[in-house]
Amino acid sequence: MPFGEVVCGSPGSGKSTYCYGKHQLFTALNRPIAIVNLDPANENIPYPCAIDVASLIKLEDVMNEFGLGPNGGMLYCMEYLEANYDWLEDQLKELDKDDYVLFDLPGQVELSTNHPSVKNIIKKLTKSGFRLAAVHLCDAHYVTDASKYVSVLMLSLRAMLHLELPHVNVLSKIDLIHQYGDLDFNLDFYTEVQDLSYLENLLTQQSPRYAALNMAICSLVEDFGLVGFETLAVEDKESMLHLTHVIDKATGCVFVPPESVGQPPDTVDASDKPSTQRPNTYALMTSAAGQIRGPRSDARDVQERWIDAREEWDAWEKVQWRKEGVQVQEEAARQKSKIRERNPTAPPAEKTASAT
Template structure:
């Protein structure tokens, strides 16, 4: 059967839009790497090769070529040896080290943004290392702040047939605020219809709990907990995008990219405005904190100066109001100075004018001024 065209828009503006970053996460053994290979081959067949990042430092073999590979930067085994760590600790430390240079990685991705439609990011198999660590949060936030981003959470469908396992997988979704796609993989082994029913129908999930979850003492604590959590998160599940795919056969690729396009629209409509609002709020708080700090600093400097003046009235901190008592200061304000100037002008006008004829002749050494003074000998 011929494969269908991807859902990405083919309009004239599609070439100018930003690429969509797809973060592929999931439990170990859910088929993330195989799905990455299928997505890569599918996009290549449509002449839309993606830009691929591999963030799993412990993977021994990748069935696709990555543009940026964490293994080229960090040696996972050497990290374990130097820091005396186990496998999980080595993966987390390697990811932490790689995160310190992730601004450069993001720069490479942004340079290729106009040339690609999709950026695929493969994550470590131990999901908690990426979803519950600081480095995973930093990488996710850095990517989401630059480009439209969605999270594709891959679930092993046959293993999720248990209601408790299903709920454990669903709880991970509640953590992220990014647009989300629930990808039920391996539908060639077992269809995912039961999971869709559980997500949309609370009573169907309760019935599955009652059927499979009773022990010899009746309803178990886990069943009661799962039922309560499902009831609380029912509205959350109803808004999820869920698709079924097969990484082996390629089934469901069209539905997957349909969901990716919906995530892109949701990102532009909801996530990015909220991100810009949070950035503006953060900048306002920073400015307010800066102003408060300056005000406190100026107040502290005023208190220190006053204390210094009290301790040493004649020191360098003494104010100019303790001035020389022998100096006559006229007016402390501009208005007083103007008034004094006006009074001085009035006094000058009151003095009678005297002509040259009224003055007595000047004499120098007993001689009149018009008589030449003798030259020095």
């Protein structure tokens, strides 16, 4: 019963960078992970790739053989992969059963919003036992422009309805958002997709010709009530950990304890032990399903870190990194001295001979 993610998003949203960051994080946590590259045009893969679709089909070969453009060639590649799903299934069987699997999709948005091939592949993966969540990355700079934000809302909603998976929308590159100007509202307005009628004045000023259309799209998004966003700064450990917790909750991974942990025969141990020593599976489940709390779990904290007080936080983190580096050096020196004490060097042969 492997868990995993289907990482999708428009070109340049940071999908491959996210997969690489996830690999580094899971490696540090001693959590097994395998990454599957499903982009036949991705020639510069930054992460260790367990399975590469380029060994089955390449976009360049398809374009040369059939005279297709990049988009048409990509659709053909996905249809070819769907027709040869047995190849992917055989490759996945060679992975470790405990591996957390990331599927890195191509950047063509029609693959996750309209075209059926990726959806059919996901259905086959689900039937084979995978528990997947769709992680849809959107560049955070879109929230600095009202019309672009509306388009991202529509794109995210379309992907959610098409893929039919537990879905996590993510505003990636949140640490770079300060480069694109000030926000018209607080960050939580965009992440929680609050009352979109407040965008009407901005949309009218930017594009009066399409103001009515934009507001109709906003009304549609609000009627569904499905879209919301998490934030991500790949180089920030707290941000990656928070997003990992959110995705684990979406896939149900939080409800599956490690095999090494023995489960009680009953839901609650009714012995006379203190409450802190009584195993309570029900309490575990309710805690896992509760609100996620942490340094990057609140959009207001994210706004303070990356927008309002970015320079102050950067300076504070540099001091903490310097202290951590000193602690690591001191610990390494202590370990080295302990090794010398346990294994003292033998006296030189000349001194030993003269002493005798």
